[in-house]
Amino acid sequence: MDDRVDAFLAALDYPMFVVTAACPDTGEPAGCLVGFVTQCSIEPVRLLVCLSKANHTYRIACRARLLAVHSLGPEEADLAELFGTRSGDRVDKFARCAWRSGPDGVPLLDRCGYRLIGRVLERLELGDHDGFLLEPVHAQEAGPNRPLLMFSAVRDLPAGHPA
Numbered sequence: 001m002d003d004r005v006d007a008f009l010a011a012l013d014y015p016m017f018v019v020t021a022a023c024p025d026t027g028e029p030a031g032c033l034v035g036f037v038t039q040c041s042i043e044p045v046r047l048l049v050c051l052s053k054a055n056h057t058y059r060i061a062c063r064a065r066l067l068a069v070h071s072l073g074p075e076e077a078d079l080a081e082l083f084g085t086r087s088g089d090r091v092d093k094f095a096r097c098a099w100r101s102g103p104d105g106v107p108l109l110d111r112c113g114y115r116l117i118g119r120v121l122e123r124l125e126l127g128d129h130d131g132f133l134l135e136p137v138h139a140q141e142a143g144p145n146r147p148l149l150m151f152s153a154v155r156d157l158p159a160g161h162p163a
């Protein structure tokens with residue numbers, strides 16, 4: 001049964017994102033590579049972003065009012081590596097990429113214009129990840145047929161934190 005579950009999950013593919021947040025007190029930026037992102041309601045529009053409780057980003061996101069969800073394309077594979085294989089517990093990822101502060105200080109990555117800023121409505125206990133239920137408050141329009149960086153292209157990256 002476990003093997004079949006593993007095989008089922010291994011066959012899935014989905015787009016990758018960098019999710020960022022800022023500490024409301026210090027402005028400290030945080031962000032990590034996330035594959036567990038999905039729209040979970042049509043009306044009202046809602047997004048669910050799942051963050052591992054082990055991550056530095058999780059601890060900051062728990063205190064933040066807003067999260068920024070940056071869609072990645074194949075040309076942003078280097079950002080996927082930076083945000084997916086390094087932890088803010090040990091490395092300042094934001095010293096290694098171009099970004100600016102958005103509303104509430106939420107970090108916006110310069111190279112990822114296709115992004116959505118969401119207000120955290122609720123945090124849901126889901127297992128070793130928590131779900132952050134987002135109400136979109138701002139979205140950048142995406143071009144047509146924009147290529148996406150998929151999980152299958154980055155699945156071999158070693159995660160910066162074990163889940």
Ligand SMILES: Cc1cc2nc3c(=O)[nH]c(=O)nc-3n(C[C@H](O)[C@H](O)[C@H](O)COP(=O)(O)O)c2cc1C
Nearest residue numbers: 033035036051052055056057084086087088160161
């Ligand atoms: C392919 C891939 C997918 C990942 N998906 C998620 C995810 O959905 N949620 C999550 O919290 N972390 C995910 N991670 C792990 C974090 O991006 C990684 O542990 C990161 O280094 C944590 O950084 P932080 O400690 O600065 O938050 C993924 C990593 C990789 C390589």
